Amino acid sequence: MTQILVVNPNELINRAATKLQSEKLVNPPSWSHFVKTGAHKERLPTDENWWFMRSAAILRNVARLGPVGTQKLRIKYGGRKNRGHKPDKFVQGSGSIIRKSLQQLEASGLVKQTAKGVHKGRILTPKGVSFLDKIAMEILKESRAKK
16 A cells, blocks of 8 residues: 555646546436536536546545544535635535545445444455555556656
């Protein structure tokens, strides 16, 4: 998992998203074209493949943060809500999007639920670790070849 932390996160997420889409490991639900990603957002996502990008980002965060649940990820994907004249406030991201994405990643075998002591949540399976490691190694090889 050290290669995951070394490579550029944007590149890793972009490639993981295209791989998730091409291998059909996750599928956007029918309602994903009509929802915002959180109460702090004003508009819908403009990218048509945003579901795959969010799933790849969630997969990377599960790898980084260890046993992680929906609530911790809601905080991670939250943001500042514009409330007009009142001061802005932090609002958590959409729990439904995160939950459905985690469930799809779990069904594809990349993530599993576990409990380490008092911490409950999802961690990467060996298949998920190898999935991200292969992508990270491709990025590292390409970056070394450019130098």
